[in-house]
Amino acid sequence: MSSKEKEIREFSEKMLKGTALALKKLVEARAANNETMIVSDNNGKFKKVPARELLDIVRKQS
Known part of the structure; x- marks a missing residue:
């Protein structure tokens, strides 16, 4: 590499974390x-979801 x-990869990782x-x-x-x-589902439709x-x-993803 x-x-x-390597620089591009590191920058991309920092952007994703941020x-x-x-x-x-x-x-x-x-x-x-x-x-x-407001979030979109897998079909691209928008829906309202409680932030909680x-x-x-x-939290599970981080």
């Missing part, structure tokens, strides 16, 4: 305020 490829952390913080804040979030339900999923 070249140094450029995005996951931002999502976790957003869901935690919404759950603390008993709010809902998403919080369990997000």
Whole structure:
């Protein structure tokens, strides 16, 4: 693996970790305020979900 490829891989990993952390913080804040979030399902349809339900999923993934 070249140094450029390694640099790109490391950057991608950092971006994914940062995005996951931002999502976790957003869901935690919404759950603390008993709010809902809009998400899409596997078919691309949007639905409203209580943030507390998403919080369990997000915490398991991190």
